[in-house]
Amino acid sequence: MEKVTxxxxxxxxxxxxxxxxxxxxxxxxxxxxxxxxxxxxxxVEYDPSKVTLEGLKEEIENNxxxxx
Numbered sequence: 001m002e003k004v005t006x007x008x009x010x011x012x013x014x015x016x017x018x019x020x021x022x023x024x025x026x027x028x029x030x031x032x033x034x035x036x037x038x039x040x041x042x043x044v045e046y047d048p049s050k051v052t053l054e055g056l057k058e059e060i061e062n063n064x065x066x067x068x
Contacts, residue, residue, distance in 0.1 A: 001031065003045045004053060007068030008060055011037055016065070023063045027051050040068070 011020060017035040020042055024033035029050025035042045044056055057067045 001045055002048050003043060004056070005041050005043050006053075006057060006060065007041050008035070009040060009066040009068050011035060011040065011065060013037075019063055020060060020065060023059050024056060027055065027059060030056075 008020060011017060017037055020035050021033045024030050024042065024044055027046075029047040030044060031047070032045045033042055042060070046056065060067055
């Protein structure tokens with residue numbers, strides 16, 4: 001397992017938090033995704049043999065948020 005912190009711009013409320021966490025958690029290989037609205041990031045724990053960092057960033061962008 002690897003853990004990475006990804007900066008995310010455009011999240012402002014609980015719905016945004018739930019959308020990003022839900023999208024990432026639905027990916028195969030992701031064991032946890034925890035958004036911090038105040039720090040504008042998400043900490044993701046994942047299996048790099050199943051999903052790449054680029055794949056995580058792509059999923060965030062596909063849900064309408066910008067990766068910083």
